[in-house]
Amino acid sequence: MAKKVLGIHIGEHRIICIExxxxxxxxxEKIGIVPLPELAVVNGIIAKPKEVLEVMEGLITRMEISTxxxxxxIPPNLSLIKCIPHEENYLQLADDQIKWExxxxxxxxLDDYLVSAFSLSMTTVLVGVREESVQMRVSVAEKMGLSVLxxxxxPVALFNLFATFESSKPKKNYIITHIEVPFxxxxxxxxxxxxxxxxxxxxxxxxxxxxxxxxxxxxGEDLATMLKLSVEAYRVFNPLFxxxxxxxxxxxxxxxxxxxxxxxxxxxxxDINDRLRKKNxxxxxxxxxxxxxxxxALGLAAHGSTLL
Numbered sequence: 001m002a003k004k005v006l007g008i009h010i011g012e013h014r015i016i017c018i019e020x021x022x023x024x025x026x027x028x029e030k031i032g033i034v035p036l037p038e039l040a041v042v043n044g045i046i047a048k049p050k051e052v053l054e055v056m057e058g059l060i061t062r063m064e065i066s067t068x069x070x071x072x073x074i075p076p077n078l079s080l081i082k083c084i085p086h087e088e089n090y091l092q093l094a095d096d097q098i099k100w101e102x103x104x105x106x107x108x109x110l111d112d113y114l115v116s117a118f119s120l121s122m123t124t125v126l127v128g129v130r131e132e133s134v135q136m137r138v139s140v141a142e143k144m145g146l147s148v149l150x151x152x153x154x155p156v157a158l159f160n161l162f163a164t165f166e167s168s169k170p171k172k173n174y175i176i177t178h179i180e181v182p183f184x185x186x187x188x189x190x191x192x193x194x195x196x197x198x199x200x201x202x203x204x205x206x207x208x209x210x211x212x213x214x215x216x217x218x219x220g221e222d223l224a225t226m227l228k229l230s231v232e233a234y235r236v237f238n239p240l241f242x243x244x245x246x247x248x249x250x251x252x253x254x255x256x257x258x259x260x261x262x263x264x265x266x267x268x269x270x271d272i273n274d275r276l277r278k279k280n281x282x283x284x285x286x287x288x289x290x291x292x293x294x295x296x297a298l299g300l301a302a303h304g305s306t307l308l
Contacts, residue, residue: 004029004067005304006146007157007297008056010137011075012041012181013209015056018282018294019065020301022308026164028282028298032063033289043182044075046136053140060144069308070146071300072137076185076199079153080106080113080128083195085237090117090124102128122193122238129153149307154178155187155196157299158249162189164302165279175227175243175267178295179250181209184223186230190241197230207251220257224264231265243267249295 002023009016019030034055040048082105084090090098098117099110113128129151138148152160158176166172170192178185181204186197203219204210227246235241246267248258262269276282276291280298284291 002027003304003308004069005149005301005308006065006067006070007300007302007304008070008072008141009154009294009297009300010041010046010052010056010073011036012044015052015059016289016294016297017056017059017063018297018301019063019067020280020298020304022301022305026161026280026298026302026305028280028294028301030063030065031282031284031288031294031297032059033284033293034059044078045133046140049136049140053143056140057144060146068146069304070141070148071150071152071303071307072141072148073157073296073300074129074133074137074151074153075183076154077183078130078133079155080110080126081153081155081196082106082126083123083237084126085124086119086122087124088119090126091119093117098126099128102126120193122190123195125156125194125196127153127156150303152300152303154180154296155185155199156194157296157303158185158187159189159194159299160302161295161299162187162247163192165275166192173242173244174270175231175246175265177223177227177246177248177261179248179253181207181251184250186227188230188234188241190234190238193238195230195234195237197234198226200226202251216254216257220253220260223257224261227261227265245270247272249292251293252290 002021017032021027098115103110174189176187183199185199188195203214205212247270273291282291
């Protein structure tokens with residue numbers, strides 16, 4: 001029987017919430033979006049929890065939700081993700097051993113991180129998230145009476161969503177480029193396997209959210225460079241990888257920027273909005289957001305199918 005889950009994407013400037021029915025598929029039933037007060041969230045950290053709570057309460061009330069089960073995002077800059085060749089034994093490691101592995105890879109202490117791991121057919125994925133950030137986000141949600149099932153980094157939420165698009169034996173290679181302020185991120189979906197390409201700073205002025213002089217051309221060049229380097233790095237692990245399709249999700253890129261970026265890695269551009277409408281019934285009402293902007297919230301909800 002299908003269950004319902006809330007995917008709550010707390011961003012830098014807005015909150016996007018989707019109530020979805022999860023089972024064999026994830027189907028969006030209700031969607032809500034609300035802007036956040038200035039500096040309520042700074043670099044992913046909730047700086048003004050009272051204001052975030054008030055805004056989220058208003059949003060949840062207006063949505064008239066029918067479940068209190070929620071999964072909340074952790075932004076990419078507050079997450080550490082390392083992909084290694086498949087090692088089943090990693091799932092038996094104690095947290096301090098996983099911390100050592102991540103600490104060695106990222107060259108920083110992880111005393112204040114929560115860690116976990118999951119395995120796929122080719123890769124084992126080690127994940128670390130800042131404990132204080134998790135506790136703050138969970139605390140805000142629980143004060144509203146929500147039951148937080150999990151907190152997922154944005155890149156993992158993206159992967160979980162794209163996994164619902166494929167059969168039990170995926171045959172496609174996708175690159176998902178999620179555009180968000182202040183950080184955009186890159187995720188590989190390689191025939192059902194996960195690889196994280198990292199994240200980069202997104203100039204807020206490009207979306208009218210700050211003052212600055214960066215241009216779309218400059219950001220497009222940065223994005224293309226990151227994608228090319230990510231593909232090269234992944235090919236060391238998977239030499240046969242060829243990017244077939246790149247999906248641009250999150251905030252909308254100008255068409256010429258998207259075309260320039262995709263051409264530099266030799267991939268076609270996938271129509272993510274069409275896919276979300278047909279597969280996930282994600283059809284926000286006029287005047288809200290494009291379906292592609294709801295992918296993190298929907299990907300969070302998709303995780304609920306394994307937790308309920």
